[in-house]
Amino acid sequence: MRMAERESEDTETTLPRRQLGRLLREARSATGMNLERAAALVQWSRPTLSRLERGETEKIRVTDILALCEAYGVDRNTSAVARGLAEQVPAKSWWHAYGDLIPAWANLYVGLESTATTLTIFQSLIIHGLFQTADYTRALDRIYFPDETVDELERRVRVRIQRQHILTRTHQAACVSVVLHENVLRTVVGDNKLMSAQCRHVADLSTRENIDIRVLPFRAGFPLGAALPPFTIMDFDHVAPGKKVLDPSQVYCEGYAGSAYLEKRTDIRTFRHAFRKLQESSLDPRSSRDLLREIARRYESER
Template sequence: MLRQLRKDAGKERDDAAEWLEISQQTLSKIELGRQTIKAPHVRLLCQLYDVDAGTLDNLLRLAKEANQRGWWVAYRDTVPESFRRFVGHEADAAAIWDYQAEYVPGLLQTPAYVAAITRASRPNASDAEVNRSVSLRRERQERLDEGEPPQLRFYLNEAVIRRTVGGAEVMREQLEHLVAAGTADHIELRIVPFSAGAHAAMSASFIMMRFPDEPEPAFAYVENDRGAVYQEDPGDIDRYNLILSELDRVALSHVSSRSMIESAAESL
């Protein structure tokens, strides 16, 4: 709403940032919902944008609510804080690039596949914990299918479709789901084949996101067993953009990737 009010008032982002005495980057994060805004700043911006009292009251209420926890708080006992933050960003993204070396990306996983990898990675997990992991995946997928979904570009190491997870039936269902998901206009799915040999993304799986009104990705998200790292420095973004360009070079086309996935499913 603040972004639209600024545009309606004919103000540029640097005008608003200078008015608040903050950086344009900070203002961008506020307008994208990636950083909360305090009530005094809301009042100042409304003064700059010549906003009526009713709209101001509504914005102040929304600013207060923005500090409250998101829908994913229900899963705080299932996933770490770093990933709950990630899910919030995921819902706001305009484009997502996802390279996975070991398993199917979460947004494309079937319930049975989720259960299988959860039990493998957490052998002591209870049935209730496994079911909550499945529910979280499903809710993430449903929310990204609503309205205007982001552009999703997935790069999968060939090992992802060759490794049988949860048994032949579970894996066949998962591969068939990948084929079906790849028909959506907003999804591009590409396999990095074994024949590509060594490549730039071998060091780790990662996810990059770009938000509305931003020309470049905002960060690269890299997970590990103890949490995750958000790499946001310009040098980091340049590095991961280079990795993506190399993945584009060595990965199979969308059509050829679909054929390989279909062949892998038929072999089970």
């Protein structure tokens, strides 16, 4: 199905609603309970619980969600995440701040990313996590998480590397289109040796058939007349389990204090238009690869 066709109307469900359903479905499955048994525990019908797990319930009461969490014996953190999702159920433009639920919220994005079949990415300040080397990730996380132990930081590195498998897996690797502002390549993370290896890594990935990487040079200025935040458009071209419709596209905008998830058709179209303008102003894939390797050589010569 073409993207334009999929954006003809806003979806009836919302991202918080679908993620809440997934969380509860996984919690129930972990107990070994079937739908009938779980529904009986909270005096619901099987169809009612089934609709909730598919993200198709319009009105959700927090007390009902907490009752399900208690029935499944989930921990306090998971219950808090479920509550937060339940409170956000109607939202199609959804902003959440980082706080005590950082690990759980971060898993939301990772879960979406891992099931996306197409990713459209703009990065203006930093190498996207899917393209970071382990050393690049390590250098950033030492600063961002100053109080974590070496073991905790290494776990974060392993998670980042695991995420990258969607680019190289042999079966249905994700198709990725990326625009990197030249500033991303010129800003030193760690040292010149690290940056040289990072630029070469991105250049090597750009040779894969499923990956299109283009560099937006400094001389391109502001193609849209305004500065844009880093963003990722996620498309899901497969049918979700138990559903006859495709999961709707998402725009994810990450910030220092929180992240925005957008799925209104106007938002999706706005960001697709922005990406097309950025891509038109960027170097072509071959020239971008040449620039990446040229910058890598320059870093090496300055060591």
